[in-house]
Amino acid sequence: MGTKYDTEKFKRKALQVPAAQELILNQVTSGEIETIVSVDSHERIIAEAITAPHPYPAFRRSGMDGYAIVAIDTLNTDDGIVWLKVIDEVPCGTVSSKIISSGTAARIMTGAQVPEGADAVVMLEATEQRNENGVSWVGIKVPARSGQNITPVGFEITEGDTLLRSGHKIGPGELSVLATFGVHQIQVYRKPVVGIFSTGSELLDITDPLEPGKIRNSNTYMLASQIREAGGEPVVMEAIPDDIELARSKVEEALQRYDLVVTTGGVSVGDYDIMGDLVRCGSMDMLFNKVAMRPGSVTTAAVKDRRLLFALSGNPGACYVGFLLFVRPAIRKILGIDKDQLLLPRWTAELGRAYTKVNNFTRFVRGTLKVTDGKVVAYPAQLDESSVMVTIKDSSCLIIIPPELKGAAEGTKVDVILLPGALA
């Protein structure tokens, strides 16, 4: 009955969550870099700093459809209107060969380059037009100010300015910047590949009919989705039955092949808890095998040749939380993401409903966030046992209840961790 390890199992030293996170992050460095075309870089993490090869705008840009003029010409419009001779027309993308001098104007479009000599653009709606013997005239009805409706060169960006920093995620705004400056190839971090094992002879596949005493393997698919969200590429391996030798060879093979390995199940104090045994007896260095948290206190992490093995609890809720607190930051660090964005965002909120359970460890309670009248309120889920699977999908935050609180009344200020994608 495995008495050999029982003593060790009971004597596990519980780390606090931040200490365990630090141990993990210290083992991880940012990963390999690959070059891709920018237009395919949506949601990738940039692995280089991009500086501006030219100012932006690169020319004096008209902010209006109207007329480019010399502002001083319009100062004497007290009698109603000043007429200027229209000597050119400047569509977007063209450059006028004319120089605007006093008494002349050029028709110009929004976004076009303001011709030399002009120092203001008057909007079309504030003008009148007339034609006289084949000559076009524009009437200006309101005095113009020098610089009006002209965006100066370098208004947004000066040549050499940093446009994007390494570790930044590419989205619509970043793609706009890359395209504007003609950066058509960029270096990004390769997505870490994460091998996933479930352990346990009780596990049926998703396609299997139910059998007495057995359950279908759901954590594997949940983890695959979590890994995708974190920016990694999941590889789902066949579930490992409760056999330590088989588990050892499978895990060691996976550690050679993938950037990270995550297992679920087999980390409790029971006799069939093979992942704990594997770490204790194997050739891996254990980082921790107990964390002062609920759910997921048995979460185990070990390292071999700088590759991490995470042995998460088999309880769905504990597996979910363990992934977010420990595996996700590791994936994000391999992905080169900014140091201050490795962990999920943490806010303070007001508890919208009492949480009465007393814990000896810090509890991460699944809940929903609501923002009303500028105030953040967090509501704990009704079923928050670590084994409960159904409320995972309805959660938008984890509410942190420290043990010294001994539960928490409605209205208590609590820290909450935002779940990925929960609010948008």
Added chain:
Amino acid sequence: MGTKYDTEKFKRKALQVPAAQELILNQVTSGEIETIVSVDSHERIIAEAITAPHPYPAFRRSGMDGYAIVAIDTLNTDDGIVWLKVIDEVPCGTVSSKIISSGTAARIMTGAQVPEGADAVVMLEATEQRNENGVSWVGIKVPARSGQNITPVGFEITEGDTLLRSGHKIGPGELSVLATFGVHQIQVYRKPVVGIFSTGSELLDITDPLEPGKIRNSNTYMLASQIREAGGEPVVMEAIPDDIELARSKVEEALQRYDLVVTTGGVSVGDYDIMGDLVRCGSMDMLFNKVAMRPGSVTTAAVKDRRLLFALSGNPGACYVGFLLFVRPAIRKILGIDKDQLLLPRWTAELGRAYTKVNNFTRFVRGTLKVTDGKVVAYPAQLDESSVMVTIKDSSCLIIIPPELKGAAEGTKVDVILLPGALA
């Protein structure tokens, strides 16, 4: 000089944003449905309701590694310990053939099926073991309560309960549910395919060297990223030069081929603003061509055979906001997403810095959100002109400044729209 349409251009009737959104959403219905394997459904939108084919848990489940016993046996432990004969061992996934009766116990693992007759599980740590002539005995040190550490059948889900509703996005929690109940194929909404055109002879490709007076086409790639985020599939078309006949044929062809068509540029009051002309002269029904908003007041929408054309401003900021307010909800409705999640989340917040610009239309100011001490504070970007491109990437919200505010002091309560993915 296009005078034929000038009068009409100036007379555009400005709709309020909610009215314009309603006009669009009334034209759109949820799209086609396809069947995929559940394990590939990460971030897809489910197009059917899923009900539970069995209760969950499907059997009485042990919540601990320990011993399954009859609770009443332990009531007399005042003298320290009650010894029970261990008659079976129940690993996960197996079913005991024994019935536990008074005086007996079974060794049981977390997650295993509790044998008949037992009504409590005592955790391993609260027991002692001894062996006597080949018979195993367990000593129970603390009285047990009936039901202790046993999760009853159907604790989370009763047979026939609704597990997932149509219109729900698949994430880790949903995949966990699908796998648990053996739902290995599901119906999801097909991703809408969205054709994108830029218009304007001034546009260079991302790979082109810069030319005087010209700019590179950046809105197209920004829109492609926005479409991906919204759940659609972008198709980037070649930019259309300022030629109305060419534009008409290209757009009509695209409307037959794609679920939606988005153009950027060519919607102002200038002479080369071909998208407006196309809608006015063509065979499309215009929904609106002016919205009471900044940036993006010239945003135009039209419909042909129930397919929508969105003609967004060519200004990067206006294009970005116009997409989020009008195109994104349409994509999400085609995707079958819940009615109350078509628009971006809207919160109230406190203005963290004064916004002094006075507007005649409601302004959507790019900004960043911070949550401090449970309070949501929004900071307007320093450069928020609609033509400004660089601050798009740094924004996490749009701050809504209504015209009657005439700017807004620090501390003013404002409505904010959360940008996609901004907070996680």
